[in-house]
Amino acid sequence: MKRYSLFSLVRNGINHHSNWDRVWRNPNPRPEYDVVIIGGGGHGLATAYYLAKEHKITKIAVLEKGYIGGGNTGRNTEIVRSNYLWDEAAQLYEFSLKLWQNLSSELNFNLMYSKKGVLNLGHSLQDMRDISRRVNANRLNGIDSELLSTEEVKGLVPIINTSPDTRYPILGASLQKRGGTARHDGVAWGFGRAADAFGVDIIQGCEVVGIRQEDGSAVGVDTTKGYIKAKKIGVAVAGHSTVLANMAGFRLPIETHPLQAWVTDPIKPVLDVVVMSNSVHAYVSQTDRGELLAGAGIDAYVGYGQRGSFSVLEHAASSIIELFPIFSRIRVVRQWGGIVDTTPDACPIIGKTPLKGLFLNCGWGTGGYKATPGSGWVFAYTIANDTPHNLNEPFSLERFITGKLIDEHGAAGVAH
Amino acid sequence: MLMIDCPWCGNRDESEFMYGGEGNIVRPQDPESISDDSWSDYLFMRKNTKGLYMEQWLHSYGCRRWFLAERETVSYEILNTHKIGEINPESKS
Numbered sequence: 001m002k003r004y005s006l007f008s009l010v011r012n013g014i015n016h017h018s019n020w021d022r023v024w025r026n027p028n029p030r031p032e033y034d035v036v037i038i039g040g041g042g043h044g045l046a047t048a049y050y051l052a053k054e055h056k057i058t059k060i061a062v063l064e065k066g067y068i069g070g071g072n073t074g075r076n077t078e079i080v081r082s083n084y085l086w087d088e089a090a091q092l093y094e095f096s097l098k099l100w101q102n103l104s105s106e107l108n109f110n111l112m113y114s115k116k117g118v119l120n121l122g123h124s125l126q127d128m129r130d131i132s133r134r135v136n137a138n139r140l141n142g143i144d145s146e147l148l149s150t151e152e153v154k155g156l157v158p159i160i161n162t163s164p165d166t167r168y169p170i171l172g173a174s175l176q177k178r179g180g181t182a183r184h185d186g187v188a189w190g191f192g193r194a195a196d197a198f199g200v201d202i203i204q205g206c207e208v209v210g211i212r213q214e215d216g217s218a219v220g221v222d223t224t225k226g227y228i229k230a231k232k233i234g235v236a237v238a239g240h241s242t243v244l245a246n247m248a249g250f251r252l253p254i255e256t257h258p259l260q261a262w263v264t265d266p267i268k269p270v271l272d273v274v275v276m277s278n279s280v281h282a283y284v285s286q287t288d289r290g291e292l293l294a295g296a297g298i299d300a301y302v303g304y305g306q307r308g309s310f311s312v313l314e315h316a317a318s319s320i321i322e323l324f325p326i327f328s329r330i331r332v333v334r335q336w337g338g339i340v341d342t343t344p345d346a347c348p349i350i351g352k353t354p355l356k357g358l359f360l361n362c363g364w365g366t367g368g369y370k371a372t373p374g375s376g377w378v379f380a381y382t383i384a385n386d387t388p389h390n391l392n393e394p395f396s397l398e399r400f401i402t403g404k405l406i407d408e409h410g411a412a413g414v415a416h
Numbered sequence: 417m418l419m420i421d422c423p424w425c426g427n428r429d430e431s432e433f434m435y436g437g438e439g440n441i442v443r444p445q446d447p448e449s450i451s452d453d454s455w456s457d458y459l460f461m462r463k464n465t466k467g468l469y470m471e472q473w474l475h476s477y478g479c480r481r482w483f484l485a486e487r488e489t490v491s492y493e494i495l496n497t498h499k500i501g502e503i504n505p506e507s508k509s
Contacts, residue, residue, distance in 0.1 A: 253460035300435035
């Protein structure tokens, strides 16, 4: 991997940018690997990267049925934060947020991580009680979190409508200053490029169609590019987790739902924090290009089509317009959807499965993007050591049998 | 926007309905006597089928009755709707 630097920029600029190296190789699959990761999104690529970097396992293939980062990694609203309520989730997301801090320089790829701050608005007395509880819980866990009054919200976001006469008046908010956004395509490309530099084979256009087993262990995968033997298999396929679990012969507590987002025409900078509201199911930020990037809640029904329904879009857009009346005549230029794997307790499943040699990382639901580096790190640890790390041990599949759920609906409900 | 054919009210807008998840899940007859595994299976595990899926809907802003729908989960096309109990839980997707 040739490092990106000011010198490489100047050198390639002189050559009219005609000599840049390919960012990653495009190899054909080898017949056998130590680890096969199914799913070339942020989580899968981060897993391959940390397997190579932290655990010195480099005979790895990442199999992606489309192109890398073409699924949920490239379809979210880029929000990064860690203000989760319960200890287990807070520690996992905070670990991830810490990894974000130096990720651009570590990967030598500009992820445009911007600590613009994340506001969670409260619109009722109960909202404010929940928010202050969460702020206190965060602070006890060493996570920066502040409680803001209506006036402080207005000071931070002058264009927001704080009139008490609205359908959802703003009574206050929580603010996580280290929260913000990071460029989602860059995350897939950065992890992909860095993993490739360690010798990881990123194989795009390669769909897994079956998982072979011998004596109760997973031994390889059948793909559209032929059979690939694997000592260990990691699954990080988000919305298609149940499809893969069916191949492996076990059931999952997962429902796949469409989740949508959209961007508007670009306008002058008016919004320099991420504004989220769980009650009205909407979240919005302004990108560096000036577009407003906004998202909605999930479609209620199970769906594998990567698109959202208009009623949900309308609901979220009308809420955002009420919060920001000046946005009412901006046009939406693109709308898209991803399919998210929701669990009953809104927390992920990261760990071993009933099938030996097969590891699962799924159930991130509507909020997996922010956890990309941390998720990859703990999943790599789990695969390499054949046992979960302390951070992801509570997030086992067994918790749905033992009943030790981690109810994060309040913190995970909307934010992506 | 889906148009959903309520077995009682006919074709209505998606926004009149609430989604009830996978249909035809039978509650264990004797919860006290079954294992934690079976209870977990009943409570949490879902088919979440990519393809034809049997699910339950509630016409909450209409007749307020539950019914079953067979829906394709990629195209979202609804093939059939049934009153509860019209079809055998064991026989369909």
